[in-house]
Amino acid sequence: MFERFSKDARTAVQGAVVVAERERSGTIDTRHVLVTLAEGTGQVPAALRTAGLDPAQVAAQARESIRAGDALDGEALAAVGIDLDAVRERTDAVFGEGALDRAGRKDGRRRKHLPFTSDAKKSLELALREAVRLKDRGIESGHLLLGMIRADSPARRLLEQAGADVGELRSAVEQELRTA
Amino acid sequence: MTQDTLIAGATGDDPQQGLRAVRALRELAERLETLQVRRARGLGWSWEQIAAELGVTKQAAHKKHGKV
Numbered sequence: 237m238f239e240r241f242s243k244d245a246r247t248a249v250q251g252a253v254v255v256a257e258r259e260r261s262g263t264i265d266t267r268h269v270l271v272t273l274a275e276g277t278g279q280v281p282a283a284l285r286t287a288g289l290d291p292a293q294v295a296a297q298a299r300e301s302i303r304a305g306d307a308l309d310g311e312a313l314a315a316v317g318i319d320l321d322a323v324r325e326r327t328d329a330v331f332g333e334g335a336l337d338r339a340g341r342k343d344g345r346r347r348k349h350l351p352f353t354s355d356a357k358k359s360l361e362l363a364l365r366e367a368v369r370l371k372d373r374g375i376e377s378g379h380l381l382l383g384m385i386r387a388d389s390p391a392r393r394l395l396e397q398a399g400a401d402v403g404e405l406r407s408a409v410e411q412e413l414r415t416a
Numbered sequence: 417m418t419q420d421t422l423i424a425g426a427t428g429d430d431p432q433q434g435l436r437a438v439r440a441l442r443e444l445a446e447r448l449e450t451l452q453v454r455r456a457r458g459l460g461w462s463w464e465q466i467a468a469e470l471g472v473t474k475q476a477a478h479k480k481h482g483k484v
């Protein structure tokens with residue numbers, strides 16, 4: 237499937253991996269993809285603006301949602317006076333780098349690749365279907381966004397909370413794809 | 417959200433912030449327990465010693481961490 241991805245779509249998927257690593261997420265879901273799409277350039281930020289959303293704010297809300305969904309919630313711990321970064325520094329020194337994050341996973345082992353959630357995989361498949369539907373040859377970043385709003389997903393819920401009208405957003409993306 | 421407003425939230429009367437803090441504390445405690453128990457076992461501590469420090473029974477400690 238990935239051979240049909242354009243450069244910007246590949247960059248977005250790779251960017252989602254970087255976001256997940258930075259936010260210390262155990263898995264990669266549509267919200268991570270949304271962060272890179274919204275923070276990038278091209279079809280998605282333009283479509284978001286057309287639909288009346290601020291791309292930077294969408295990205296910030298997605299990051300916030302990722303952090304709040306993490307059981308080891310640094311902001312919540314800071315609120316009761318615990319500096320998670322300081323704890324992590326100590327556990328890295330005593331138990332090895334990344335030990336605190338690995339301790340939360342069921343297998344407890346170091347993982348080479350973060351897995352994509354089934355929701356994220358589904359959105360990539362739907363992106364392909366959107367490209368087929370629109371008779372586009374390759375999958376571009378705009379198709380990725382269409383894929384994640386086609387069915388219910390954490391990213392779509394986030395966009396709706398941000399005030400997006402899904403139908404309006406879809407038209408905006410299709411418009412961007414046509415002018416690309 | 418600034419840290420000040422978060423602190424106000426968690427120690428104040430907003431259940432959502434308070435519960436979020438409780439969940440994070442529990443998660444942190446669980447992970448530290450996993451790491452400490454694993455290390456203690458590696459250093460040759462018995463389940464009895466570990467259980468005594470954790471304030472649980474030997475059986476409970478072994479049941480929870482026996483596979484590590």
